[in-house]
Amino acid sequence: MFEKIFIERDILEHQQTKKILRTFPNIETQVIEKVEDVFARVKKPYLQKRDTLNLFLGQKKGQLVKEAPDAYGISGEPHYYFIHAYNCIYECNYCYLQGYFHSPDLVLFINHEEICEEIEKVATRDYQLGKTPWFHAGEFSDSLALSHLTGELPIYHELFSRLPFAKLELRTKSANIKEIENLTPKDNIIITFSLSPADKIKNNDLKTPSLKARLKSIERLAKLGHPIGIHFDPVVYDDDFSSKYAQLIDETLAVLPMSSLEYISVGVVRFTKDVYHQVQSNYPKSELLSSELIKSFDGKIRYNRPMRLWILSTIKDLLLNRKVDESKIYLCMEDEDSI
Numbered sequence: 636m637f638e639k640i641f642i643e644r645d646i647l648e649h650q651q652t653k654k655i656l657r658t659f660p661n662i663e664t665q666v667i668e669k670v671e672d673v674f675a676r677v678k679k680p681y682l683q684k685r686d687t688l689n690l691f692l693g694q695k696k697g698q699l700v701k702e703a704p705d706a707y708g709i710s711g712e713p714h715y716y717f718i719h720a721y722n723c724i725y726e727c728n729y730c731y732l733q734g735y736f737h738s739p740d741l742v743l744f745i746n747h748e749e750i751c752e753e754i755e756k757v758a759t760r761d762y763q764l765g766k767t768p769w770f771h772a773g774e775f776s777d778s779l780a781l782s783h784l785t786g787e788l789p790i791y792h793e794l795f796s797r798l799p800f801a802k803l804e805l806r807t808k809s810a811n812i813k814e815i816e817n818l819t820p821k822d823n824i825i826i827t828f829s830l831s832p833a834d835k836i837k838n839n840d841l842k843t844p845s846l847k848a849r850l851k852s853i854e855r856l857a858k859l860g861h862p863i864g865i866h867f868d869p870v871v872y873d874d875d876f877s878s879k880y881a882q883l884i885d886e887t888l889a890v891l892p893m894s895s896l897e898y899i900s901v902g903v904v905r906f907t908k909d910v911y912h913q914v915q916s917n918y919p920k921s922e923l924l925s926s927e928l929i930k931s932f933d934g935k936i937r938y939n940r941p942m943r944l945w946i947l948s949t950i951k952d953l954l955l956n957r958k959v960d961e962s963k964i965y966l967c968m969e970d971e972d973s974i
């Protein structure tokens with residue numbers, strides 16, 4: 636899977652480092668002082684991840700918990716994300732990580748205890764202000780894809796078990812639920828799955844598990860009692876999108892009882908200008924480029940506003956018609972409060 640593993644000197648003896656290295660006994664390793672001394676120092680094309688991928692193990696420095704942008708999650712509450720990895724083993728063709736770090740190499744930070752301390756500080760402060768803070772894992776990676784290898788989930792599970800007033804979102808496109816299955820379900824730890832119609836997953840979510848595999852994972856975790864969130868995001872328009880989403884909603888609700896459903900968020904595909912250029916160069920034949928996209932109010936490339944509203948309201952109506960509680964439907968509008 637990896638060509639070479641770079642390890643920061645200070646964490647050579649860390650048990651998390653040893654655990655990861657035991658998984659790859661035959662891969663060449665190199666000791667470095669700091670991840671940033673080597674990672675992305677020479678620009679590496681995004682698609683090189685298909686052939687040669689390096690792994691970096693280090694400690695996250697600087698701000699460990701960051702405020703999430705507006706419209707990141709359920710509105711009205713503070714949202715934060717924390718970073719324990721850079722980059723992803725999957726290859727969604729709309730991914731904003733394209734070119735973001737100037738390297739697709741994977742970085743895993745292993746100082747989870749420090750990250751947890753910071754989360755606890757922020758969560759306690761917000762709780763004392765009468766708020767319910769949300770923390771999102773995996774802003775720059777997938778939260779579960781490598782969780783069997785990285786082994787950090789029990790650490791965050793223990794923390795959030797002590798902080799029932801704060802919520803943790805673990806967002807994924809994977810079907811890698813082994814680690815979660817071993818943990819006691821908690822009302823405030825929500826596993827969220829990004830879903831698209833099966834053909835869109837095949838065309839756009841390259842190297843990710845199929846819709847069928849993701850639905851099976853949802854069913855399994857719901858049965859075990861884990862709260863589940865669903866992201867229909869990004870919605871990529873085509874002439875049949877309405878019937879495709881009707882089918883996707885039916886398939887999802889067939890395996891996910893309403894009692895286990897925390898929320899469903901819906902958002903249409905959008906790109907920053909830089910990512911859009913990356914998509915054009917990396918995936919010139921992608922259906923993403925054939926759509927009617929415009930540069931909109933905040934400089935992002937997306938469908939025009941009437942089209943966005945129409946797509947979102949169509950999917951919202953499909954959900955309401957299937958008796959999904961309106962309070963559980965969240966539309967990622969970015970420029971509007973409601974629809």
Ligand code: SF4
Pocket residue numbers: 722723724725726727729730731732775776777808
């Ligand atoms: S799963 Fe998320 S982080 Fe990974 S490639 Fe897809 S969009 Fe990017």
